Amino acid sequence: MTDNNNTSLEKTLVDTLIKERRSDRRWKIIRSFVWAGVVLLYAFLIFSPKSKNTDASTSKPYVSMIRLNGAILPSTRFSARKVIPELNRAFSDKKAKGVVLVINSPGGSPVQASIIHDKIEQLKQKYHKKVVVVGLDTLASGAYLVATAADKIYVNPDTLTGSIGVVMSGFGFNDAIEKLGISRRVFTAGTNKDRLDPFKPLNPSDATKVHKVLNQVHQSFIEDVLQGRKGKLQGNREALFSGDFWTGTTAVKLGLADGTGNVWDVIKNEYGVTHYKDYSARPSLLQTIIGGARTELHVFLAENKTHLSAKMP
Numbered sequence: 001m002t003d004n005n006n007t008s009l010e011k012t013l014v015d016t017l018i019k020e021r022r023s024d025r026r027w028k029i030i031r032s033f034v035w036a037g038v039v040l041l042y043a044f045l046i047f048s049p050k051s052k053n054t055d056a057s058t059s060k061p062y063v064s065m066i067r068l069n070g071a072i073l074p075s076t077r078f079s080a081r082k083v084i085p086e087l088n089r090a091f092s093d094k095k096a097k098g099v100v101l102v103i104n105s106p107g108g109s110p111v112q113a114s115i116i117h118d119k120i121e122q123l124k125q126k127y128h129k130k131v132v133v134v135g136l137d138t139l140a141s142g143a144y145l146v147a148t149a150a151d152k153i154y155v156n157p158d159t160l161t162g163s164i165g166v167v168m169s170g171f172g173f174n175d176a177i178e179k180l181g182i183s184r185r186v187f188t189a190g191t192n193k194d195r196l197d198p199f200k201p202l203n204p205s206d207a208t209k210v211h212k213v214l215n216q217v218h219q220s221f222i223e224d225v226l227q228g229r230k231g232k233l234q235g236n237r238e239a240l241f242s243g244d245f246w247t248g249t250t251a252v253k254l255g256l257a258d259g260t261g262n263v264w265d266v267i268k269n270e271y272g273v274t275h276y277k278d279y280s281a282r283p284s285l286l287q288t289i290i291g292g293a294r295t296e297l298h299v300f301l302a303e304n305k306t307h308l309s310a311k312m313p
Contacts, residue, residue: 060273060275061272061273062096062277063096063099063100063277065100065277065279065280066087067102068083068101068105071105072109073112078105078112079109080112083116084115084116085281089279096129098270100132100267100271100276101120101146101147101150102263103143103146104135104136106143107145107163120150130152131149132151132154132271134261135161138160139153139155139159140162141165144161144162144163145221145224147228148224148229152259154260154266155251156248157247157249158247158249160247161246161247161251161257162244162251164225164241164242164243165221170198172201184200218241233254233255240256
């Protein structure tokens with residue numbers, strides 16, 4: 001009888017302990033979800049962009065604004081596929097006094113830049129709205145090509161401006177694979193299909209071909225600049241179109257830009273308003289958090305590069 005009582009007591013204790021453990025586990029899961037919700041809410045409040053309508057009061061005059069940042073490539077936010085819908089919305093806003101493009105880009109694809117440039121020209125003719133570009137850190141190459149579609153270009157005194165040229169680069173590995181004792185076998189249908197093969201010595205006819213193509217693209221670039229900055233360019237044309245770049249102050253003297261100033265001054269002086277409506281596409285919360293995490297990682301690695309290198313054997 002005593003053994004049965006002991007067994008029953010042990011079973012009761014075990015059942016009670018199991019219930020307590022389950023309860024603890026349940027509360028841990030609930031606490032985890034609560035903390036996750038708090039973190040996401042905190043991240044949303046910090047990183048989420050403001051509403052596009054908060055910058056422009058419906059009772060006050062404003063301009064449409066689009067921010068164009070980064071390299072101009074088909075896969076980036078500064079691409080024809082991403083930018084053209086923003087341009088359509090910005091220009092079609094009947095209440096907007098004009099369109100301001102805030103650009104910070106070193107350039108990129110000449111095709112993407114040309115498509116965006118031509119779209120701006122088309123929308124200007126359709127909606128009859130003045131377009132002003134404000135360059136930030138960099139307004140170069142393809143980004144400058146886009147800017148020439150505007151009625152006026154403003155830059156910061158230190159904005160890197162210009163770079164009216166075209167570049168194509170690569171590597172040659174033919175000596176490297178020869179030293180390694182590697183032979184490469186390439187089969188083509190078409191005598192020029194393997195042009196610029198990096199594992200073969202540079203063929204003079206390939207170099208001639210590349211220069212011809214680059215010159216054609218460069219000439220199209222020059223024609224757009226001449227059209228967009230008609231009557232404004234100063235100085236030696238050969239130097240202007242050499243692919244060189246200048247500070248914003250010098251760019252104004254050369255006629256590549258109309259003046260220096262920040263966004264707020266330009267909006268006020270050109271349109272007589274102090275408000276804007278931002279039509280730039282914004283990244284999602286997840287993209288913002290991931291982007292912020294990547295930035296923090298890069299900063300951490302940069303700050304600890306020397307320390308980590310010292311530890312390497």
